[in-house]
Amino acid sequence: MNQIQYEKKPLIEKPPKKKVNILEWLKDNLFSSWINTLFTIGLGILVFFVLKGTLTWVFFSADWSVVSDNFKLLLTGQYPIVELWRVWVCILLVSILLGFSGGIWNGTITHLSIFLTVLFLISGLLPFVSIESRIWNFTGVVLLVAGYYGGKKLPIKKTILLGWFLLFPITIFLLNGFDILTKVGTNLCGGFLLTLLLAIVSIVFSFPIGVLLALGRRSKLPVVKYFCIGYIEFIRGIPLITILFVAQIMLPLFLGQGLEFNNVVRAMIGMTLFNAAYLAENVRGGLQSIPRGQFEASHALGFNSSLMTFFIILPQALRTVIPAMVGQFIAIFKDTSLVTIVGLIDILGMAKTISQNPEYLGKQMELFLFVAAIFFVFCYMLSYSSRRIENSLGVGKR
Amino acid sequence: MLEEFNDSTPLAERENIIECKNLNKWFGDLHVLKNVNLNVKKGEVLVVLGPSGSGKSTFIRTLNALEEIQEGTITVDGTTLSNDTSDIETIRKETGMVFQQFNLFPHMTILKNIMLAPIWVRKWPKDKVEKIALELLERVGIPEQANKYPGQLSGGQQQRVAIARALAMQPKIMLFDEPTSALDPEMIKEVLDVMKELAKTGMTMVVVTHEMNFAREVADRIVLFDFGEIIETGTPSELFDNPQHDRTKLFLSQIL
DSSP, rough: OOOOOOOOOOOOOOOOOOOOOOOHHHHHHHHHHHHHHHHHHHHHHHHHHHHHHHHHHHIIIIHHHHHHHTTTHHBBOOOOOGGGHHHHHHHHHHHHHHHHHHHHTHHHHHHHHHHHHHHHHHHHOTTTTTTTHHHHHHHHHHHHHHHHHHHHHHHOOHHHHHHHHHHHHHHHHHOOOOTTTOOOGGGGGGGGHHHHHHHHHHHHHHHHHHHHHHHHTTSSHHHHHHHHHHHHHHHSSSSHHHHHHHHHHHHHHHHHHTOOOOOHHHHHHHHHOOOOOOOHHHHHHHTTOOOOOHHHHHHHHHHHHHHHHHIHHHHHHHHHHHHHHHHHHHHHHHHHGGGGGGGBBBHHHHHHHHHTTTTTOOHHHHHHHHHHHHHHHHHHHHHHHHHHHHHHHHTTTO | OOOOOOOOSOGGGEEEEEEEEEEEEEEETEEEEEEEEEEETOOOOEEEEEEEESSSSHHHTTTTSOOOOOOOEEEEEEEEOOOOHHHHHHHHHHEEEOOOTTTOOOOOOOHHHHHHHHHTTTTOOOOHHHHHHHHHHHTTOGGTTSSSSSSGOOOHHHHHHHHHHHHHHHSSEEEEEOHHHHHHHHOOOOOHHHHHHEEEEEETTEEOOOHHHHHHHHHEEEEEEEEEEEEEEHHHHHHHHHHOOOHHHHHHHHHH
């Protein structure tokens, strides 16, 4: 009698686990053939000498006093020292909001608050800063941590949202004073404070303008449509520097006598208008990626155009263009350094001015490395959050 | 909670809820709808058959103004379609539509998909709408999926959500544009079952489909489209068992 024996196997088998052994890993990845071994050794030597050179310079040869001596200038420019508390209050406001938001919403925003905490700790522990700024820095840490645990417990979601909306006008009020506090002219804002102000203002304002331009470009009304096309194509055809010059020189002529903006505000307007055109094209790309079925389904449910745009089309369109938009935000952030050309002194301009001081001759390297590090940290934070947001929104998955 | 439309009046004596007179439509030079005259009674289930490219989908899409017509008049529930957006919106509120490709909103949960239109278009209070939505999900058999996203559901489940979403507006008419054509065979039944249940409640339905069994079983009346015109109209038994027109015979012979 022939009987067929079936081996009983569970229906679902787990994939075989791969054991990771350091030696095996090295063999597989770095020394798998003689040519790979050659590359590994060659590149290893190269990396060693580059690192050795860089690190020796950073820790032994470089004279960082040029940065520590001018720390305040680099960060806040000519902002009067007596009024510096206002800048700190703004930063602390951000810390409170970020701390609470981190506790309430978790995820990316918690990472941002951790990032800010680390920044506070580093700048609070720097050897050369004054006692006063150490106190401000550590207050920031305390507020962040307290906010985080407060946000987990207290039901204050709406208050915090309101806080974020009010943050911008409060910051502007505090920094400027508007004669209620002692007025600090915008021309005294400089250094990294100016860089941040320019970047935040142009991001915050160019985003809605860009969305409106993108929607306008797809409008059925010919006047709106051709105005938007004309605007976008015109602005994209001109270099940013030209626009900054125009804003400095021509704007006062256009606006006439009554309305006079100082040159920081003019630069902000120029950058906002410039970036709005680029953002508009990014957003338009997103709008075009929405399948026709989404429009039809919304129409069939009785949505009018504005409800449809707000609830169905824009959320999907913006979600798909997050990478492109954040790319543009990073570009905005770095483009702020162009304002040196029209006489504003941002962090890069400040570094350049300091390096021309005979006292610090030959120490440009330290200055510019410091500036580069600051730019990198903030830009990396932007792109890191964008990646996190993409993941949490499931871009490319849903 | 959900309205039942059943009434005992015989179909022939009921009033028309959709009236189409002399519809003509062109795509460029292509004449896609030729003098279409068709009325639908309240509570009637009308199935539209025809070979692909015959204009049946275009026809059903003119009923809620997703497609414009160049000639003729369409009256739905007493409102005549015109260029006036408010007329179009009135009609769209009263007609639900289910698409071949489901067209759920991928960035919202199932529950939000269903609740959005009743809240913002009908302006009904949120708790009432949520109750309706959950009840509808129960009715289409997937209450446990309420908080998932459309991408996490199978095609059949998505189409059932699409039906629930259209029903949540409590429309007087439901339009189905090839609701099962994009589905795997084993999922077609679950969608057709939901549609059969709906037909039993007395909902007015216009269904474009290739499902002959569904047409035979559920339809009160069948119209056959070819080359943009209505070739033949009749009850399922008239049309399937005793077709009059040569083109109807040809179409049925190819399909059955």
